[in-house]
Each structure stands twice: as C-alpha cells, then as structure tokens.
Amino acid sequence: MGNESSYKDKKVITIGIVRELTGLSERQIRYYEERKLIFPERTAGGSRKYSFADVELLVEIANKIEDGVQTHEIRKEMLKAQKKQNQEEIRRKMIQGQLNAQFGIRKGPASH
Amino acid sequence: MGNESSYKDKKVITIGIVRELTGLSERQIRYYEERKLIFPERTAGGSRKYSFADVELLVEIANKIEDGVQTHEIRKEMLKAQKKQNQEEIRRKMIQGQLNAQFGIRKGPASH
DNA sequence: AAACCATGTAAGAATTCCTAACAAGATTGT
DNA sequence: ACAATCTTGTTAGGAATTCTTACATGGTTT
Numbered sequence: 001m002g003n004e005s006s007y008k009d010k011k012v013i014t015i016g017i018v019r020e021l022t023g024l025s026e027r028q029i030r031y032y033e034e035r036k037l038i039f040p041e042r043t044a045g046g047s048r049k050y051s052f053a054d055v056e057l058l059v060e061i062a063n064k065i066e067d068g069v070q071t072h073e074i075r076k077e078m079l080k081a082q083k084k085q086n087q088e089e090i091r092r093k094m095i096q097g098q099l100n101a102q103f104g105i106r107k108g109p110a111s112h
Numbered sequence: 113m114g115n116e117s118s119y120k121d122k123k124v125i126t127i128g129i130v131r132e133l134t135g136l137s138e139r140q141i142r143y144y145e146e147r148k149l150i151f152p153e154r155t156a157g158g159s160r161k162y163s164f165a166d167v168e169l170l171v172e173i174a175n176k177i178e179d180g181v182q183t184h185e186i187r188k189e190m191l192k193a194q195k196k197q198n199q200e201e202i203r204r205k206m207i208q209g210q211l212n213a214q215f216g217i218r219k220g221p222a223s224h
Numbered sequence: 225a226a227a228c229c230a231t232g233t234a235a236g237a238a239t240t241c242c243t244a245a246c247a248a249g250a251t252t253g254t
Numbered sequence: 255a256c257a258a259t260c261t262t263g264t265t266a267g268g269a270a271t272t273c274t275t276a277c278a279t280g281g282t283t284t
Contacts, residue, residue, distance in 0.1 A: 007119040007164045012129045014240090016155065016271060021124070026272085027231060035230095043128065045239045047272055052119045070229070070282090126271095128240060138241085139262060147260095157270045159241055182251090182260070 011041040011049040018050050022058050029058065035071035037061055037078065123153040123161040130162050134170050141170065147183035149173055149190065 015026050022029070032038050033048075038057060040048040050058075064074050127138050134141070144150050145160075150169060152160040162170075176186050 012125045014126055017124045
C-alpha cells in the first residue's frame with residue numbers, strides 16, 4: 001500500500017548517461033552532489049547510480065543556477081519543500097488514525 | 113497522442129546494473145542478444161544500454177529457458193506476438209481512417 | 225581585499241564493459 | 255550411437271567509463 005514500484009525512483013543510471021540526458025558535465029553533476037542537492041546510490045565498486053527523478057531534479061537545479069541562484073539557496077528551497085511534504089504526510093496519517101479508531105482496528109481481511 | 117514518454121522504454125541501463133536487477137550473468141544477457149531476443153542500444157563508446165522493459169523481458173526469457181524452452185522457440189513466440197500486435201495496430205488505424213472519412217478530414221484544431 | 229562560488233581540466237588508479245576464443249555438460253537431430 | 259547444436263562459464267587483453275584529488279580561474283559575496 002502506498003507503493004508504486006515505479007521506475008522513476010529506481011537508481012539505475014550511470015553518470016555518463018545522466019550527462020547525455022541532461023546535457024550537464026560530469027563535473028557539474030558531482031558538484032551538485034557535493035552541495036547536497038542530489039543523492040545517488042553506489043554500485044559495489046563505487047560508481048554512482050541515479051534515477052529518472054534525479055535526472056529531472058538535476059535539470060531543475062541547472063535551470064535555477066542559470067538564473068543566478070546559488071546552490072546554497074537551492075538547498076534551502078528543497079529542504080523547505082521537503083518539510084511541507086512531511087507535514088502533509090503526517091496530517092494524512094493522523095486522519096487515517098482517527099478513522100481507524102472510529103471504525104475498527106481490524107488489520108487483516110480474515111477474522112476467524 | 114499515442115505517446116507515453118515513459119521511463120519504461122528509455123534505454124539507459126548498463127549491463128552491470130541489468131545483471132544486478134535480473135540476477136542473470138552478463139554472459140547470458142549478451143547471449144540472448146546474440147539470439148535476437150533483445151536489442152539494447154549503444155553508447156558512443158559501444159557500451160550496451162537497456163530499458164526497464166528490456167529488464168522485464170530478460171526475466172521472462174530466463175524463466176522460459178529454465179522451463180527448457182530454447183531461444184529458438186522463444187524467438188518464434190515473440191515474433192508471433194509481435195505480428196498479432198501489428199495486426200491490431202493496423203486494424204485500429206483502418207477504423208480510425210473510416211471515421212475520419214465519415215465525419216471530417218480536418219487535421220488541425222483551427223479552420224480559419 | 226579576502227573568501228567563496230561554480231566549473232574546467234589534468235593525472236592516475238579503479239571499475240566496468242567489450243570482443244573473441246575455448247571448454248564442457250546437456251539436449252537435439254539424424 | 256554420433257554428430258551437431260545449445261547454453262553457460264571462463265579467460266585474456268584491450269577499450270571505455272568512472273573515481274578522487276588537486277590546481278586554475280573568472281565571477282560574486284562579504
């Protein structure tokens with residue numbers, strides 16, 4: 001539940017392909033990671049792996065930087081957006097909790 | 113129209129990641145290509161690039177092979193399925209053509 | 225003016241990927 | 255039964271890709 005198994009978030013793209021997809025240099029891509037704007041996973045050997053979501057985020061970052069926004073600012077924006085998301089998440093879960101309390105605590109479909 | 117821009121079909125995954133995702137050996141993955149069951153793209157330097165759809169197809173292929181089906185047979189099945197798909201495609205387009213002929217040939221939304 | 229930002233570039237090592245070839249057990253075809 | 259084919263592993267050597275670290279530089283902030 002709440003799953004999507006989506007391809008979008010699976011980290012499977014190496015940095016060279018990301019370079020092709022975004023038009024950014026590998027230097028830029030690694031630098032944005034250094035500034036904590038993006039968080040690739042690693043293979044056993046240490047190579048970076050990105051998701052399609054990462055690719056899209058990188059393009060957004062690059063656009064902002066072109067507009068003169070510093071990585072520092074971009075990071076603040078992202079943290080703020082994240083926090084808002086988390087708040088919504090919490091609110092939804094609390095409401096769900098109330099509903100469960102009112103209408104039943106049964107978890108499984110079977111009640112022998 | 114008819115588009116999906118889907119991540120699923122974009123060829124962005126290198127063979128090592130495909131190995132991780134499928135559990136197959138690189139030898140197997142390349143062999144199935146040799147037998148014309150799968151068609152990766154290539155980077156400028158010659159490295160293979162697969163899509164998520166390819167990954168899923170590889171798993172299906174591997175399952176059939178485990179069941180004792182030969183690549184030869186698998187290929188025939190795939191061609192047959194392909195042909196059926198194409199037939200459906202053609203039929204749909206013919207029907208669409210009839211509708212257009214009956215109700216109007218206008219292509220663009222504007223008719224000045 | 226000093227510090228910081230964003231990016232390029234270079235060097236050298238490690239990882240990943242490539243093709244080609246040989247081997248071998250299992251299966252298929254004659 | 256015997257030969258041919260199938261599937262996979264393994265090896266070898268080379269090429270492509272990626273890694274980190276360091277230095278350089280023009281632009282921007284402090």
